[in-house]
Amino acid sequence: MRNIVIDTNVIVSSLQSDLGASHLLMSLIGRNKFNFYISVPVVLEYEELCLRKMELFGLTEVEIQKVIDYYCSVGITKKIFFLWRPFLRDFHDDMMLELAFASGCDSIITYNIKDFGNVENRFGIKIVTPKQFLYEIGEI
Numbered sequence: 001m002r003n004i005v006i007d008t009n010v011i012v013s014s015l016q017s018d019l020g021a022s023h024l025l026m027s028l029i030g031r032n033k034f035n036f037y038i039s040v041p042v043v044l045e046y047e048e049l050c051l052r053k054m055e056l057f058g059l060t061e062v063e064i065q066k067v068i069d070y071y072c073s074v075g076i077t078k079k080i081f082f083l084w085r086p087f088l089r090d091f092h093d094d095m096m097l098e099l100a101f102a103s104g105c106d107s108i109i110t111y112n113i114k115d116f117g118n119v120e121n122r123f124g125i126k127i128v129t130p131k132q133f134l135y136e137i138g139e140i
Helices: 008-016 021-027 040-052 061-074 091-103 119-123 130-136
Strands: 002-006 034-038 107-109 126-128
Touching: 002 091, 008 021, 008 040, 021 130, 034 061, 034 091, 040 061, 040 091, 091 107, 091 119, 107 130, 119 126, 126 130
Parallel strands: 002 034, 002 107, 107 126
Antiparallel strands: none
8 A cells, every 4th residue: 555645735725626636635535545644743734724724715714623633533643753854945845755754655745746856866755746646546
């Protein structure tokens, strides 16, 4: 089974529209299609950004909290005992990389592929879009 980390931009995209690849990817969480890894800093980032944009999604704070609670209930929590920052330009991307490496993930799912620069060559972690990942696991 594939082990993945999902970047915050995919979460945001999935809440903006129920028609895209990000929404399909997020709807597969908890259905034994892949292992979804989370950490406390990553979940706090998910929560902060989703709450900031909740009006854009047409959701309430309670609804956003339920979504985040669901991710926490089905995600595999990993504690991070090291930091490489700064490795990438954005420390939020560093959090995703650190989680993926510590969890032995094979992929980080993101729309910001260029932001992860040399990660695949250096760490062996694939950087793919939701659509690419869904294609790889046979969901589209």
